[in-house]
Amino acid sequence: MGTVANIYDNGPISPIARVKDNLSIYTTKKWFHYRVEYIEPWPRSSPLRVDIVALAGAANIAANGTLAKRIVPLLQVTDGEMLHVRFEPLDDVEGAVYEQPGTGKFISRNTPARVDLASSLRDPYLAGSTFFILGFQREMNLEVFNPNPIALFQARFQFRGIRYIIETIVPQLPAGTTDKQREEVIRRLGEGDKETVAQYIGPTTWLPAEGR
Amino acid sequence: MSYLIQSGRYAGMTAKAGNVSGPAGAFAIPGLVITIGVLSLLHTLPVGRSFYVTKIMWYNPGVAATLAFGTLSNAAALVPMFPLQNALAGLNGALLEEELTAAEFMLNSTAAPNGWDGNLYVAASIALIQITVEVAEKS
Numbered sequence: 001m002g003t004v005a006n007i008y009d010n011g012p013i014s015p016i017a018r019v020k021d022n023l024s025i026y027t028t029k030k031w032f033h034y035r036v037e038y039i040e041p042w043p044r045s046s047p048l049r050v051d052i053v054a055l056a057g058a059a060n061i062a063a064n065g066t067l068a069k070r071i072v073p074l075l076q077v078t079d080g081e082m083l084h085v086r087f088e089p090l091d092d093v094e095g096a097v098y099e100q101p102g103t104g105k106f107i108s109r110n111t112p113a114r115v116d117l118a119s120s121l122r123d124p125y126l127a128g129s130t131f132f133i134l135g136f137q138r139e140m141n142l143e144v145f146n147p148n149p150i151a152l153f154q155a156r157f158q159f160r161g162i163r164y165i166i167e168t169i170v171p172q173l174p175a176g177t178t179d180k181q182r183e184e185v186i187r188r189l190g191e192g193d194k195e196t197v198a199q200y201i202g203p204t205t206w207l208p209a210e211g212r
Numbered sequence: 213m214s215y216l217i218q219s220g221r222y223a224g225m226t227a228k229a230g231n232v233s234g235p236a237g238a239f240a241i242p243g244l245v246i247t248i249g250v251l252s253l254l255h256t257l258p259v260g261r262s263f264y265v266t267k268i269m270w271y272n273p274g275v276a277a278t279l280a281f282g283t284l285s286n287a288a289a290l291v292p293m294f295p296l297q298n299a300l301a302g303l304n305g306a307l308l309e310e311e312l313t314a315a316e317f318m319l320n321s322t323a324a325p326n327g328w329d330g331n332l333y334v335a336a337s338i339a340l341i342q343i344t345v346e347v348a349e350k351s
Contacts, residue, residue: 063240064258064259091213091214092213092214092226092228092349116351117214117216117226117351118216118224118225118226118351120216121216121218121223121224122224147258147259147260147261147351148231148258149231149240149256149257149258149259150231150232150240150241150242150256151240152213154213
């Protein structure tokens, strides 16, 4: 605990924390603090496979064309749940991840990276495709590109990962704490101030889940 | 339709059938190409990629013929990449990966007559020869 571990390591996927560990998650430009209550695997299997051409209701993905970014329903979760996901295309297409429609993931200033058919060869455990989904209506969006000079009739993607159930930690402040002091502690917890987190949350695993 | 090659000299590339079909390769759908007696397209090079030919299969229902496989120069002439093949009357023929040199098909935008488009073509001496190819695309 207390370190970022196994999140983007180039190895097989494994839980980033254990049951009853604390988890501090960076999302919407703030740190939120949770306790892991439950973990289960989400194995690679046919229900976790989606054909984006069919999902889009399209006849095909055009030659050198794009299927606009869209929510992938199999990745939707409820509040209190978190998915830790890796993915790959099964057809010769490329996928770009968006944290909700507005913010690209795996990006530099000008360019989003994509996961393609060859990603698994250089990165056999697909660690470089890792992303997280936390809670209801916080879905990822997937944009698909066809690098071929012909239309393709399938653009299948396979997902797998780990599912967590997490509980929000309510910091226990000493009796007599004023409202102003409470606000300051909450502000510092949101900033991810390490000393404040150590004092009011305890040892935690820092998870930079979303870069927005 | 395609798969990642995991071992051998083309490891890391994507194997797939030629991405055109029909008379002279007129349809942008993978499948069987039927020659028309002059140039026929067998595979179109995707933007930003190159490829090697890993298999060629044909059937000649007509008289004895020849097949020249290559790419198209920017002066619209065939640039042969492999030796001329005999397509004997009424027989099948095939060239496998071990029999094909690792000629890399890629775009060369140099002005004619030096450059070429990088697509795979066949110049058949007769029409109606059936041809399919398999390629390994580097990306």
